[in-house]
Amino acid sequence: MSERVRTKQGGALAGDERGRSMRTLLICHEGARLDSVVLAGWLASFSELAGVIVLRENRQRVERRLKREIKRVGLARFFDVLAFRVYYKLASAGADRRWEEAQVEKLSQVYPPHGDDVPVLVTHSPNSAEAEAFIKDCRPDVMLARCKTLLKENIFSLATTGTFVMHPGVCPEYRNAHGCFWALAEDDAERVGMTLLRIDRGVDTGPVYGYYSYAFDAARESHIRIQHRVVLENLDSLRDKLIDIHEGRAVALDTTGRESATWGQPWLSRHFRIRRRGARGGEANGERARDAKAEAGAVGAGAAGAETTTGGATAEGRG
Numbered sequence: 001m002s003e004r005v006r007t008k009q010g011g012a013l014a015g016d017e018r019g020r021s022m023r024t025l026l027i028c029h030e031g032a033r034l035d036s037v038v039l040a041g042w043l044a045s046f047s048e049l050a051g052v053i054v055l056r057e058n059r060q061r062v063e064r065r066l067k068r069e070i071k072r073v074g075l076a077r078f079f080d081v082l083a084f085r086v087y088y089k090l091a092s093a094g095a096d097r098r099w100e101e102a103q104v105e106k107l108s109q110v111y112p113p114h115g116d117d118v119p120v121l122v123t124h125s126p127n128s129a130e131a132e133a134f135i136k137d138c139r140p141d142v143m144l145a146r147c148k149t150l151l152k153e154n155i156f157s158l159a160t161t162g163t164f165v166m167h168p169g170v171c172p173e174y175r176n177a178h179g180c181f182w183a184l185a186e187d188d189a190e191r192v193g194m195t196l197l198r199i200d201r202g203v204d205t206g207p208v209y210g211y212y213s214y215a216f217d218a219a220r221e222s223h224i225r226i227q228h229r230v231v232l233e234n235l236d237s238l239r240d241k242l243i244d245i246h247e248g249r250a251v252a253l254d255t256t257g258r259e260s261a262t263w264g265q266p267w268l269s270r271h272f273r274i275r276r277r278g279a280r281g282g283e284a285n286g287e288r289a290r291d292a293k294a295e296a297g298a299v300g301a302g303a304a305g306a307e308t309t310t311g312g313a314t315a316e317g318r319g
Contacts, residue, residue, distance in 0.1 A: 022246045023050040025140035025159070027126050027147050030056045033104045034228055035146045041111030043144065044118070046239050051138035052120045053131055055147055061124065065148070069265055077267065084268035092222045099225060103232065127152045135159075141246055151199055161246045162198040166238070168227035170211055171195040172260035175204035180230070181223040182263040185270040187277060192216060194230035196241060198252075203262060207252035210241050218274060223266065 024047040028035035036054060043049045070078045121134040126149055135143070135158045143163040145151060156163035169179010170191035183191045193213035200206035212234040216226045231238070244250040 018046075018243050018247070020046075020048065022047040022161075022243065023139060023141045024048065024242075025051045025053070025135060025138050025143045027053045027143065027145045028055065029147060030054050030122070032146065034100055034232070037104050037113060038107045038111060038232070039144070039146065040118075041108065041113050042235055042239070044114040045111050046243070047142070049114050049118050050140050051134060052114075052118060053126060053134065054120060054122045055126060055149075056122055056124060058124050061149075072264055080267040080269055081265045084266045084271055087268050087271070088222070088224075088266075092224070096222055096224050100228070103228070107232070125149060127155055131155065132158070142242060145199065150203065153201060156199040164196060164198050164209075164242070164245075165204070166212075166231050167195040167197060167204050168230065169193070169195065169204075169263070171197060171204050171208055172255055172258055174263055175260065176262040177264050178223065178227075178266050179263060180226045181266045181270075181274075184218055184223060184226075184274045184277075185267075189218075192218075192226065192230075194227075194234070196238065198245075205260075208255055209245060209250055209252055210237070212237065218277070223274075 024043045026035070026040050026043055026049070028039070030036075036052065040049065040052055069081060073081065119134070119138065121130060123130050123134075125131065126145070126147055132155060135155065140159045141161045143156070143159040145156070145163055145165050151163065167175075167179065169175070169183060170193050171179075173188075173191055174180075174183055179195075180192050183189070183193075193211050195204070195208055196210045196212065197204065197208045198206040213230055214233040216229065218226075221229070241250060
């Protein structure tokens with residue numbers, strides 16, 4: 001089941017005139033206001049936002065993800081996953097929701113909501129027939145997928161320039177789900193960040209166009225907040241990169257020879273290890289990440305257009 005709706009009237013900033021000929025489309029989850037409000041307004045500020053797909057997942061899709069995770073890690077470890085979810089809900093979820101709402105309010109002043117001329121499709125899956133027809137009608141050059149579902153090729157190939165994800169983790173070392181959490185758990189602070197990559201047939205295996213981070217504080221910020229901030233702290237750089245990609249000036253970063261691994265849902269047992277380490281290291285973790293990230297940019301930097309940025313957020317099984 002799906003429905004097409006119109007959004008309330010809003011405005012948009014003048015943005016970067018270079019991107020005005022670029023048609024964009026956003027895929028995001030219902031209730032994810034940092035995406036549906038902030039990133040939609042951000043896209044509208046520098047490009048022609050051609051449409052938004054809002055995913056209202058049904059129970060069957062959620063159950064399938066849970067079954068995949070059980071199959072991947074086993075029933076015993078799955079209880080560790082569930083324990084983390086309970087702990088996060090009790091310990092951090094409320095504060096993170098308040099922080100997110102504050103960010104939406106603040107950033108909406110910078111990137112006002114898009115106008116009611118932008119069509120919105122509400123559907124259960126980005127791979128539905130309704131979504132495919134909607135995307136074809138919108139004719140995007142660039143699609144930005146902020147969702148937990150692996151897009152099928154008949155969907156991600158509809159964008160003429162490409163479909164991109166802002167993957168929460170440095171690829172190829174931290175592919176699939178919750179890369180920032182697992183980099184922290186592995187004491188790999190230099191790879192706590194976000195990867196801008198173009199979707200291909202694999203899971204976070206497409207061409208990489210840049211890495212983005214900021215001076216995070218693992219002792220005081222949840223990995224959820226860090227995943228959001230690696231995007232929000234770098235919106236100007238991400239805008240410029242997407243325009244460069246569309247206009248043919250950006251070249252993918254060479255990741256040949258680097259380790260590649262897929263990760264899953266957070267474990268409570270590993271979370272406590274992060275907290276103990278974060279209490280010892282504090283903000284030094286973020287400073288380490290910023291310094292090491294600059295060095296990481298040298299990996300494959302022979303490819304012109306590769307970018308590693310620090311500011312002043314998926315594939316099957318994500319989320």
